[in-house]
Amino acid sequence: MPSHSGRQVPALDDPAFRLEVQSFLNGLPDLLVDASDPLDATRRYRSALFEAGLAALDYPVEYGGRGLDRRYVEAFRQEASGRMPREIGHVYGIGVDMCLPTIRDHGDAALKERFLRSGLSGEEVWCQLYSEPGAGSDLAGLTTRAVRDGDEWVVTGQKVWTSGAQHSDLGILLARTDWEAPKHRGISMLVLPMRQPGVEVRPLRQMTGVAQFNEVFMDGARIPANWVVGNPGDGWRMAVALLAHERSSIGAGGGRQPIPTDRLIELARHHARTSDPLVRQELADLHIGTRIIRWLNQRDDIHPSITKLWRSRQGRAAAAVAARLAFPGGPAWVGASAGDSEPDGFEDPDGSHWAYGVLDACAHSLGGGTDEIQSNTLGERVLGLPREPAVDRDIPFNQVPGMNG
Numbered sequence: 001m002p003s004h005s006g007r008q009v010p011a012l013d014d015p016a017f018r019l020e021v022q023s024f025l026n027g028l029p030d031l032l033v034d035a036s037d038p039l040d041a042t043r044r045y046r047s048a049l050f051e052a053g054l055a056a057l058d059y060p061v062e063y064g065g066r067g068l069d070r071r072y073v074e075a076f077r078q079e080a081s082g083r084m085p086r087e088i089g090h091v092y093g094i095g096v097d098m099c100l101p102t103i104r105d106h107g108d109a110a111l112k113e114r115f116l117r118s119g120l121s122g123e124e125v126w127c128q129l130y131s132e133p134g135a136g137s138d139l140a141g142l143t144t145r146a147v148r149d150g151d152e153w154v155v156t157g158q159k160v161w162t163s164g165a166q167h168s169d170l171g172i173l174l175a176r177t178d179w180e181a182p183k184h185r186g187i188s189m190l191v192l193p194m195r196q197p198g199v200e201v202r203p204l205r206q207m208t209g210v211a212q213f214n215e216v217f218m219d220g221a222r223i224p225a226n227w228v229v230g231n232p233g234d235g236w237r238m239a240v241a242l243l244a245h246e247r248s249s250i251g252a253g254g255g256r257q258p259i260p261t262d263r264l265i266e267l268a269r270h271h272a273r274t275s276d277p278l279v280r281q282e283l284a285d286l287h288i289g290t291r292i293i294r295w296l297n298q299r300d301d302i303h304p305s306i307t308k309l310w311r312s313r314q315g316r317a318a319a320a321v322a323a324r325l326a327f328p329g330g331p332a333w334v335g336a337s338a339g340d341s342e343p344d345g346f347e348d349p350d351g352s353h354w355a356y357g358v359l360d361a362c363a364h365s366l367g368g369g370t371d372e373i374q375s376n377t378l379g380e381r382v383l384g385l386p387r388e389p390a391v392d393r394d395i396p397f398n399q400v401p402g403m404n405g
């Protein structure tokens with residue numbers, strides 16, 4: 001059985017590093033004072049972080065990193081907790097937290113040279129081209145195809161739920177390159193240049209009213225032949241490696257946040273509900289959940305699905321409490337205006353963010369793999385339970401009914 005015992009990450013005893021981080025954080029208000037919009041603010045932040053040598057603490061020095069260990073990453077997170085200006089968004093999260101670590105760990109020297117520095121410094125934005133209309137939880141059933149044509153791959157197919165594709169320069173793409181190999185063995189991981197005629201991005205409006213994710217149509221899109229992460233046909237192993245980064249990042253607080261408990265306490269005060277024993281109990285449970293997630297993240301070698309599941313449950317529980325406290329204002333909310341940015345934060349007890357947060361909470365248990373899939377993963381990989389039965393795992397993919405290539 002694999003070891004996921006969860007050792008505590010040792011605390012960092014390096015006051016000079018902590019001062020360095022604090023000094024960088026102190027400069028953020030001035031850096032962002034005249035940012036034109038959240039995208040501009042996020043770009044400025046990323047570029048300044050890189051210039052300060054704080055963007056890639058655990059990356060090799062030759063790619064703009066500092067070559068430090070995980071204690072420094074954790075110390076940065078501790079220092080930055082609660083101090084990030086609200087206008088800084090998540091547009092770089094998929095690149096920095098998921099695609100770039102996968103390239104760092106599995107890409108060849110040419111890929112690292114081409115993509116790491118530009119991604120870490122914020123010159124290029126990435127998206128994740130995994131899910132398809134017929135392949136979400138069953139990701140290995142994907143049917144987007146990439147065919148070699150001289151010095152290039154030619155890609156045809158459709159992706160869906162692609163967060164941030166509208167801002168992206170590059171996409172980490174899973175495509176089928178061998179239809180005769182079994183399902184998991186004919187997939188390759190490629191890097192797709194998003195800004196080309198063969199790629200069309202169409203926004204999808206969510207029930208929150210904003211359009212943060214998209215459909216992506218590829219029709220004869222072109223990729224240089226050597227932009228393959230790992231080897232052709234080894235894409236499933238790469239995909240799993242990237243998903244582990246995704247789940248750790250979500251578990252550790254990347255991307256969408258559960259509604260903070262202190263904001264819910266304020267909301268309860270505003271509605272004169274702090275003496276209600278049920279509300280008090282729910283708020284105490286949420287406080288405990290926040291602490292547990294924080295402690296889980298201080299552990300090393302813990303399976304990322306554990307923290308991902310905790311965050312997802314916390315996100316939904318916090319939204320349910322918010323809905324009960326904010327009623328009846330929530331259902332009357334008319335939705336955010338067009339665009340892809342969230343409404344303002346949870347400071348105003350009558351603000352529109354409450355309804356946004358309640359509706360958006362469904363996404364906690366979907367993005368990055370559903371709760372059921374995390375539980376399956378834990379059952380199989382951590383508890384050593386038998387694999388889920390599958391009739392299509394070991395036969396050539398083009399012999400699976402309906403997949404004749």
Ligand SMILES: Cc1cc2nc3c(=O)[nH]c(=O)nc-3n(C[C@H](O)[C@H](O)[C@H](O)COP(=O)(O)OP(=O)(O)OC[C@H]3O[C@@H](n4cnc5c(N)ncnc54)[C@H](O)[C@@H]3O)c2cc1C
Nearest residue numbers: 128129130131136137161162163363366367368369370372
């Ligand atoms: C906010 C958000 C952002 C996203 N961003 C991206 C992105 O950037 N890039 C990307 O590629 N994808 C993205 N996704 C897609 C996400 O990864 C998929 O929605 C998710 O993997 C589920 O796939 P599906 O939607 O096709 O649901 P399905 O796979 O059709 O699942 C439907 C239901 O069946 C259950 N189910 C399915 N199979 C099993 C099983 N074997 N055992 C038990 N239960 C099962 C699921 O848990 C779920 O409840 C995003 C999704 C959301 C909500």
